[in-house]
Amino acid sequence: xxxxxxxxxxxxxxxxxxxxxxxxxxxxxxxxxxxxxxxxxxxxxxxxxxxxxxxxxxxxxxxxxxxxxxxxxxxxxxxxxxxxxxxxxxxxxxxxxxxxxxxxxxxxxxxxxxxxxxxxxxxxxxxxxxxxxxxxxxxxxxxxxxxxxxxxxxxxxxxxxxxxxxxxxxxxxxxxxxxxxxxxxxxxxxxxxxxxxxxxxxxxxxxxxxxxxxxxxxxxxxxxxxxxxxx
Numbered sequence: 524x525x526x527x528x529x530x531x532x533x534x535x536x537x538x539x540x541x542x543x544x545x546x547x548x549x550x551x552x553x554x555x556x557x558x559x560x561x562x563x564x565x566x567x568x569x570x571x572x573x574x575x576x577x578x579x580x581x582x583x584x585x586x587x588x589x590x591x592x593x594x595x596x597x598x599x600x601x602x603x604x605x606x607x608x609x610x611x612x613x614x615x616x617x618x619x620x621x622x623x624x625x626x627x628x629x630x631x632x633x634x635x636x637x638x639x640x641x642x643x644x645x646x647x648x649x650x651x652x653x654x655x656x657x658x659x660x661x662x663x664x665x666x667x668x669x670x671x672x673x674x675x676x677x678x679x680x681x682x683x684x685x686x687x688x689x690x691x692x693x694x695x696x697x698x699x700x701x702x703x704x705x706x707x708x709x710x711x712x713x714x715x716x717x718x719x720x721x722x723x724x725x726x727x728x729x730x731x732x733x734x735x736x737x738x739x740x741x742x743x744x745x746x747x748x749x750x751x752x753x754x
Contacts, residue, residue, distance in 0.1 A: 533652075534648075534652040534655075536639070536652075537636065537652035537653060537656065538655045538656030539632075540632035540636050540656070541632075541728060542656045543632040544633055544636065545660055546625075546660065547626065547628070547629030547632075549720045550625070552720070553713055554591055554622075555587070556584055558713075559583055560580065560583070562709045562713055563705070563709060565709075566706040572703045574601065581599070582601050582704060585599035586607075590618065606700050607700055607701055610699075614691055617687050621686050647735070650731070650735045650736050651732065654732035657728035658725070660721065667718070671711075675707070
């Protein structure tokens, strides 16, 4: 009984770790000046802000640097004026906290997967929960994608309520630079591309799991492996 519970708990942890690694890995490629500049162009951030290209890049690159590298001051000044007001800086500090939390979870999940793979000797007992975690994440992303396409504003609000205090993320595009620098079109299109990458990585993980499980069966490897290091 205890052994079965241990195997079940290990499987759940491996599945969750798989989903976290895929999610975190899918966000990283889009937190960079190249992608952000491309999407800002499509969303006409220059028209929203009134900044010429050089000032738009100055403001955006400084905000990205504070978000990814730190320190999270978000106090960039353009043409002698602060770009973000106190509420906007506070929200970006909260965003930085979420990013750091996700990064810590992702690194911990990578380590957990490595240890689990070692202890389970890469058997189907490891790859089955990997496939399950990828499949559950894929379904969740598909549901969120449909909801976001049909009701983007509602989905955006629900997402923010999960991580931020109510009202701390509401800004006026007529006056607040944060939503002028990153307009709604920016977030809509970026969300679609990130979601597509997540689905692709879920498919890769699922196929890898399927391939290793099939190989183990062909070799007559037992479906279950105990959580003991190989000797």
